[in-house]
Amino acid sequence: MNRKVPGPTLMRLATYLTYLAELDAKGVDTISSAQMEDRTGINAAIFRKDLSYFGEFGKPGIGYGVHELSAKIAAILKVDREQGVLLVGAGNLGSAIVAYPGLRSRNFHIAAVFDNNYNKIGRKLWDLEILDIANVKEVNKQLGARIAILAIPASAAQEVAEMLVEADVRAILNFAPVTLRLSKHIAVRNADSVQELAVLSYHLSDQDA
Amino acid sequence: MNRKVPGPTLMRLATYLTYLAELDAKGVDTISSAQMEDRTGINAAIFRKDLSYFGEFGKPGIGYGVHELSAKIAAILKVDREQGVLLVGAGNLGSAIVAYPGLRSRNFHIAAVFDNNYNKIGRKLWDLEILDIANVKEVNKQLGARIAILAIPASAAQEVAEMLVEADVRAILNFAPVTLRLSKHIAVRNADSVQELAVLSYHLSDQDA
Numbered sequence: 171m172n173r174k175v176p177g178p179t180l181m182r183l184a185t186y187l188t189y190l191a192e193l194d195a196k197g198v199d200t201i202s203s204a205q206m207e208d209r210t211g212i213n214a215a216i217f218r219k220d221l222s223y224f225g226e227f228g229k230p231g232i233g234y235g236v237h238e239l240s241a242k243i244a245a246i247l248k249v250d251r252e253q254g255v256l257l258v259g260a261g262n263l264g265s266a267i268v269a270y271p272g273l274r275s276r277n278f279h280i281a282a283v284f285d286n287n288y289n290k291i292g293r294k295l296w297d298l299e300i301l302d303i304a305n306v307k308e309v310n311k312q313l314g315a316r317i318a319i320l321a322i323p324a325s326a327a328q329e330v331a332e333m334l335v336e337a338d339v340r341a342i343l344n345f346a347p348v349t350l351r352l353s354k355h356i357a358v359r360n361a362d363s364v365q366e367l368a369v370l371s372y373h374l375s376d377q378d379a
Numbered sequence: 380m381n382r383k384v385p386g387p388t389l390m391r392l393a394t395y396l397t398y399l400a401e402l403d404a405k406g407v408d409t410i411s412s413a414q415m416e417d418r419t420g421i422n423a424a425i426f427r428k429d430l431s432y433f434g435e436f437g438k439p440g441i442g443y444g445v446h447e448l449s450a451k452i453a454a455i456l457k458v459d460r461e462q463g464v465l466l467v468g469a470g471n472l473g474s475a476i477v478a479y480p481g482l483r484s485r486n487f488h489i490a491a492v493f494d495n496n497y498n499k500i501g502r503k504l505w506d507l508e509i510l511d512i513a514n515v516k517e518v519n520k521q522l523g524a525r526i527a528i529l530a531i532p533a534s535a536a537q538e539v540a541e542m543l544v545e546a547d548v549r550a551i552l553n554f555a556p557v558t559l560r561l562s563k564h565i566a567v568r569n570a571d572s573v574q575e576l577a578v579l580s581y582h583l584s585d586q587d588a
Binding site: 175177178180181183184185187188189192209210211246247248249253255261263265267269270271272273275276278317319323324340341342343347348349351354357358359360361362363364365366367368369370372373374375376378 | 389390392393396401418419455456457458464471472476479480481482484485525526528532533549550551552556563566568569570573574575576577579580587
């Protein structure tokens, strides 16, 4: 448990959890590492190696208990508990994020929405009042959220990210296509769809692209 | 060039490109691997290793030419050419994707938008007419797009993905929180924000989460 877990392992754990939760909902009891490979495309040996960071799982000839493994990975990723998330940006993307049913399935909920646009502040995004980003520190003293989502243009992202850190946010999911410059103690993941498209583009044959 | 390039290397190349493009726009001429590490958080040795898959770059004591390296990575990822992308799903997320300025910066453009909702088909999403997903094969004979974005609920994702493959799509960026089961010849990347949040959640201390 004290070994540092590589980032790709964590991302794969989240993938396993998505699939295991699907199986669990269907009432499937056990799964083999070969079935996991067949379904997720992740090599069975890598699957076993990823799990080995956290202890012993699975039984030879039987496989892995779907419900048990799902609960264990949820605990590792700390998504077995309710967590509030601050959302900054009440535009189209912000709107899609609030409405996204997948958040709830991992016990995340949007605790507050912020924007800096005075035409939006005070209005509602779904059932949440849009708050002034200038008040984020004050608001988060009450909420105590440690995770935030940045759904704003690149030009504002660095400044807002620093305000979030000041407000005791410790982890940021950044949708702005810009690299944030923050303390190493702040966990940042970039959800830049264009980077994902670029990786897909690489895989196209030269005739296709 | 014939060595298989690992997925994480490709994702990091896309990250380097985002940062190099920022520097290039600012008129910065050269960058060292140490500066790259300082800015992106990616270890300098890993940066050099990633580049080594594609040839020799950089000069000792001088560093890497920002414009030159940026152009080279764009060519590797095939984002140096214009590429049309099919978007399925004309909801909030689809709307955010069409409006996203980052697409254009990597030479992607949304070539057509599809939905299966008869209340949406025929209407406009920004300046694009929303087309019936049932016609995707016919429409893509003209467009010849090889990349698609799935911005639809999980329940419809597998069926629509299969229709896209039938329509000669070869790469799919999947926003639906579900694992797609497709031929190994189809490149799929999952842009599941909840998985990203789960990874961030892991990095919170036990006091925080």
